[in-house]
Amino acid sequence: MEMSENGKKKIGVYICHCGTNISQTVDVKAVAEYAWTLPDVHLSRTYQYMCSDPGQALIQKDIEEQGLTHVVVSSCSPLMHERTFRRAVAEAGVNPYLFAMANIREQVSWVHTDKAKATEKAKRLIAATVFRVSRQEELFPETVDVNPAVLIIGAGIAGIEAALKCAIAGKKVYLVEKEPSVGGHMAFFDKTFPTLDCAACILTPKMVDVGIHPNIELLTWSEVTKVDGYIGNFTVTVKKKARHVDIDLCNSCGDCVEACPAIMYPDFKVVEINNRLIKQKDPSEAKVPVAPRG
Numbered sequence: 291m292e293m294s295e296n297g298k299k300k301i302g303v304y305i306c307h308c309g310t311n312i313s314q315t316v317d318v319k320a321v322a323e324y325a326w327t328l329p330d331v332h333l334s335r336t337y338q339y340m341c342s343d344p345g346q347a348l349i350q351k352d353i354e355e356q357g358l359t360h361v362v363v364s365s366c367s368p369l370m371h372e373r374t375f376r377r378a379v380a381e382a383g384v385n386p387y388l389f390a391m392a393n394i395r396e397q398v399s400w401v402h403t404d405k406a407k408a409t410e411k412a413k414r415l416i417a418a419t420v421f422r423v424s425r426q427e428e429l430f431p432e433t434v435d436v437n438p439a440v441l442i443i444g445a446g447i448a449g450i451e452a453a454l455k456c457a458i459a460g461k462k463v464y465l466v467e468k469e470p471s472v473g474g475h476m477a478f479f480d481k482t483f484p485t486l487d488c489a490a491c492i493l494t495p496k497m498v499d500v501g502i503h504p505n506i507e508l509l510t511w512s513e514v515t516k517v518d519g520y521i522g523n524f525t526v527t528v529k530k531k532a533r534h535v536d537i538d539l540c541n542s543c544g545d546c547v548e549a550c551p552a553i554m555y556p557d558f559k560v561v562e563i564n565n566r567l568i569k570q571k572d573p574s575e576a577k578v579p580v581a582p583r584g
């Protein structure tokens with residue numbers, strides 16, 4: 291934990307007016323006076339635009355001259371400017387993880403009209419942020435090796451396209467599909483809305499591509515059962531279901547489907563009945579006569 295020379299924490303709190311975005315609804319002066327009473331707060335200030343260059347310079351000057359150890363900026367959402375302020379405090383010598391933001395714009399001034407209540411809420415958010423920052427510890431980014439391989443679950447058109455993009459970019463791809471074949475819903479369509487393109491003309495070349503691309507390991511009739519590890523270092527367990535055919539001898543004649551005592555269908559079929567595409571779960575229902583097209 292970073293400390294000042296005499297071992298005390300020195301927190302600087304900065305309340306932003308955000309033009310009138312905040313100051314119209316929140317009494318920023320009252321909030322700054324309150325912040326000064328909080329434990330370990332060494333100074334608190336208000337400023338028109340904390341995110342501006344002079345606003346950031348103000349913080350940096352205080353860090354250098356007053357020896358601030360932690361910084362709280364009370365302004366907009368951290369999504370907007372957390373990185374801005376982390377960079378500013380780091381440039382002045384404070385670890386960027388000893389910085390915290392209180393969002394008194396999106397969470398206060400933009401959603402309240404009662405100034406007294408809004409000011410009270412802003413004080414509470416700032417108090418919580420001051421307590422939090424005083425417990426934060428210095429962090430130092432590290433660079434570690436990661437396994438850049440990609441695992442994609444589901445080989446519909448989205449999974450196929452993603453797999454091809456990653457594979458072409460040079461990544462090793464594991465494409466896992468729970469059904470016996472790739473293609474997903476699109477494999478059942480004649481034309482695709484809204485362009486009325488021929489679905490098979492778009493899909494089938496891509497189905498072939500994922501099957502032969504050297505960077506893609508295609509695992510059909512397979513399901514992910516376990517995921518261990520963390521980003522860059524996952525270990526995934528995939529269950530390959532029994533096909534009951536010798537893949538090396540298979541010539542796609544389809545005789546095994548008729549002969550197989552197990553149900554080898556996908557767990558649904560899309561059939562066209564009276565010009566409507568309908569999903570059917572029970573394979574026996576798929577035998578309902580299909581209405582002629584056109």
Ligand SMILES: Cc1cc2nc3c(=O)[nH]c(=O)nc-3n(C[C@H](O)[C@H](O)[C@H](O)COP(=O)(O)OP(=O)(O)OC[C@H]3O[C@@H](n4cnc5c(N)ncnc54)[C@H](O)[C@@H]3O)c2cc1C
Nearest residue numbers: 444445446447448449466467468469474475476482483567
């Ligand atoms: C009747 C119908 C008509 C449609 N018409 C159109 C149209 O004209 N135009 C259009 O743009 N869109 C249309 N859609 C939507 C269309 O389905 C999608 O745009 C597109 O097919 C979705 O592709 P996808 O890859 O995201 O999903 P899907 O095609 O659903 O593919 C998902 C794949 O993931 C697999 N999967 C799921 N869970 C797992 C798991 N746990 N492990 C492994 N694999 C898994 C599935 O088996 C499947 O192969 C239609 C949808 C339906 C139902």
